[in-house]
Amino acid sequence: QLQASGGGLVQAGGSLRLSCAASGSTFAIYGMGWFRQTPGKEREFVAGIHWRTSTVFYGESVKGRFLISRGNALTLVPLSMNSLKPEDTAVYFCAARYGARGSLDDAQTYEYWGRGTLVTVSS
Secondary structure (H helix, E strand, C coil), rough: CEECCCCCCEECCCCEEEEECCCCEEEEEECEEEEEEEECCCCEEEEECCCCCCCCCECCCCCEEECCCCCCCCCCCCCCEECCCHHHHEEECCCCEEECCCCCCCHHHCEEEECCCCEEEEE
């Protein structure tokens, strides 16, 4: 099971750090990612990391502002979000995948999803 945390209300230009805790083995994880979703829209890829190589990937809208890394057992994939914009407002989800097929930015390739955490950026 996965659980995202760290969301909250922040002013534009501010920063937040999201965490993703997991229960169970992480030994066979292939990749982990962060996605976000706003009402009426599809889930959007934010950032992902290849578990073995720590290669990272970012969605175009967050490149240069967000940083994903491989953490420890308590927070598997911390997501540091800087220079936040009102359009970053969304529910953020962390996800894990064990399969190697497909790209890390494809939400359909992830088998496990945590409950989201709401990030609200005020202008």
